[in-house]
Amino acid sequence: MEQSAKIRASIHERGSQVDYPGLLDTIGNTPIVKLEKIFPFKQPTILAKLEFFSPGGSVKDRLALALIEDAEKRGVLKSGGTIVECTSGNSGIGVAMVAAIKGYRSIIVMADKNSKEKQDIVKAFGAELVLTPKDAHPDAPESNYSTAHRLAQEIKGAVYLDQFSNPANTEIHYRTTAKEIWKQTNGEIDFLFAGIGTGGTISGVAKYLKERKPQVKIFGVDVEGSILSDYFYKGTISEPRLYQVEGIGGDNLPENVHFKYLDELIMVGDKESFQAANKLCRAEGIFAGSSSGAAVAAIFKAADMLKAYKLGVVIFADSGHKYLSKQFSPEWMRQMGYAE
């Protein structure tokens, strides 16, 4: 009971005392495990924060609850209201789950490149799913961003959570994910690897860690086709290209990516990310998604930069279940030319 009360206080701050935890009380407070076999080096030790232990299966449960409760607090989301969110899938699942618990209608907008499993899970929670063309330019009226904006304007009593620019996104990771990592490493963390989608996770965690230990190095994981790395290193905006890794990389610059907290961006490709996710499963028994594979591939790529450090943390944002039809399908891997 004490544990549940603590979770409630740290994540939800609702202030009410309950006898038994509800499902929302199990969001966050995810475990950290040491990676034993996948990397060929002994130093640094690398710990993985397993965000798929959350009830909706990803790091995005934290965000879904935080953004919905923020909208309630601001008075823009009222009983009987509708929640609209634009997502690569995991936020949609988190939002659909929290909306189901709280009794809101939810409309989840995602590009059709995201896995069928994610689409089905969103619908299982009773959400309405709107698919948009994967190759739509972010500014085009049919893009996922524009569609979500339009729906929120058209539907009476609807609120667009907007994880890309809503500051409550970065803040929830500052208040929860970051604190957990600091505590779980006794403040001994030297570096962090995390994928960048909206930027909320990496920016919130990095801000907290750097306030306590300015020398902590923050490595963002980016994917080939995304515009983020070019912007970070050259200050230029390149033309986005389609890629298959889900949840990370950007075709625009979200306000929640706070570049000032990032030290390096490591760019990896689809093939190496998918292969690394399979390797992770076999070497460590960790069944994680493609952005986790990308993070592992990024650590391999940055290995020379890490030699001087003792302890790092990598965030594994979701599990492999949602990608059985992609990187965990040998047939799909062969068809796409990603097989080893």
Ligand SMILES: Cc1ncc(COP(=O)(O)O)c(C=O)c1O
């Ligand atoms: C699988 C996966 N990994 C990483 C991320 C990136 O997290 P953030 O949006 O906080 O940058 C996301 C975001 O949707 C995701 O779904």
